[in-house]
Amino acid sequence: MEDRMVHTYQARKELRPRNLDGISEDQVSRHWSLYEGYVKNVNLLNERIDALARKGEFGPEFAEMKRRLGFEYDGMILHEHYFSVLKAGQPPLSDATELAKQLKRFFGGFESWRKEFSAIGKMRGIGWAILYFDPEFGVLSDHWITLHEHGHPAGYIPILVMDAWEHAYMVDYGAAGRSQYVETFLRNVDWAKVEQRLKEAMRYSQMHAAV
Numbered sequence: 570m571e572d573r574m575v576h577t578y579q580a581r582k583e584l585r586p587r588n589l590d591g592i593s594e595d596q597v598s599r600h601w602s603l604y605e606g607y608v609k610n611v612n613l614l615n616e617r618i619d620a621l622a623r624k625g626e627f628g629p630e631f632a633e634m635k636r637r638l639g640f641e642y643d644g645m646i647l648h649e650h651y652f653s654v655l656k657a658g659q660p661p662l663s664d665a666t667e668l669a670k671q672l673k674r675f676f677g678g679f680e681s682w683r684k685e686f687s688a689i690g691k692m693r694g695i696g697w698a699i700l701y702f703d704p705e706f707g708v709l710s711d712h713w714i715t716l717h718e719h720g721h722p723a724g725y726i727p728i729l730v731m732d733a734w735e736h737a738y739m740v741d742y743g744a745a746g747r748s749q750y751v752e753t754f755l756r757n758v759d760w761a762k763v764e765q766r767l768k769e770a771m772r773y774s775q776m777h778a779a780v
């Protein structure tokens with residue numbers, strides 16, 4: 570058999586948020602531990618899948634671990650997106666930014682987009698609210714992702730990711746505190762980071778179009 574390589578992921582410590590406004594250190598710390606669990610499980614599954622593949626054993630055990638990998642992998646990546654934009658005390662989104670222009674184009678303006686995104690975040694059930702960029706047509710759209718791996722539009726690039734699982738706010742706001750949490754999340758967004766992510770996605774889109 571050809572040699573195979575398994576990449577080992579590490580928790581991205583540089584993304585851990587601190588001193589947030591309305592999201593406590595205790596809440597962040599517990600949530601971060603869950604994220605570390607996803608990283609650990611991605612590595613564990615990849616190693617076990619690799620061991621089976623090396624032996625040519627592609628039976629039910631292999632299939633179930635492959636299924637499970639989608640949940641663990643997306644759980645890891647979505648949490649990285651989520652934590653990376655949380656920063657207290659950042660200025661509101663400026664009208665001069667590309668993000669503001671695109672939100673105006675596709676949603677009628679920042680406030681209209683905010684209403685839709687917040688409503689998605691408050692939907693019943695566990696999941697994620699995600700603002701995506703479609704690199705094929707340059708469109709921004711909001712989506713609800715149930716679990717971690719179900720519902721992602723293929724090839725779309727996440728621009729802003731909000732965790733709407735109860736574990737993201739239970740410590741600070743309790744089980745009925747989703748509305749308060751959504752408002753708190755949006756108060757802690759580092760818009761410069763989101764702007765940067767959109768610009769990178771747009772550059773990727775242009776490169777893709779040129780191929």
Ligand SMILES: [Fe+2]
Nearest residue numbers: 732734736737
């Ligand atoms: Fe989470």
